[in-house]
């Protein structure tokens with residue numbers, strides 16, 4: 001029996017996730033050496049990213065076919081805005097500043113975050129079928145869940161490890177969400193041509209690479225050359 005599209009996506013994403021795991025951001029989280037400035041950069045970018053992610057979920061509501069799909073989207077808007085902020089509070093504890101102080105006054109999207117967000121907005125605005133956007137959004141929970149599982153699997157983290165609460169947040173809370181998203185992709189793929197399926201794959205894999213760029217952007221505190229007014 002041939003592999004489902006979602007199974008194919010997961011195996012294609014695996015080498016990218018391994019690269020992210022071995023990059024500086026995750027490796028420094030594990031050894032507790034992440035520069036506080038890199039975490040602050042991440043939090044400023046991610047606060048905006050999650051707000052845009054919620055707005056893109058909202059733009060999917062008119063494309064939903066059932067009340068059940070609409071309720072899923074509403075629940076995810078609530079989670080992204082009001083639930084995932086807990087993961088940010090765990091990281092602001094590491095920095096030693098209040099989350100509100102870290103993110104206040106920050107308005108522009110850093111370059112790699114800009115590219116990632118616009119990749120998702122392009123799908124929701126230019127593609128009729130919801131699957132193209134869902135495929136571009138799915139790596140957001142999927143990559144983090146896989147990274148967190150690898151971090152726990154390969155390291156016996158002390159109970160006072162500074163990143164343990166952040167890691168556990170993504171180990172525990174993603175299964176039901178991911179099952180829904182991947183089923184949505186598989187169901188849509190049944191009515192697609194091979195070319196359309198290839199486009200769905202590209203959207204998913206590009207977002208996996210955008211995840212890698214987002215972490216590297218944070219570690220290197222990447223910004224635009226024109227912006228020189230931020231701490």
Ligand SMILES: Cc1ncc(CN)c(N)n1
Pocket residue numbers: 046049050084139140141144211214
């Ligand atoms: C950029 C990004 N990607 C994924 C996640 C995890 N939902 C996040 N908070 N930020």
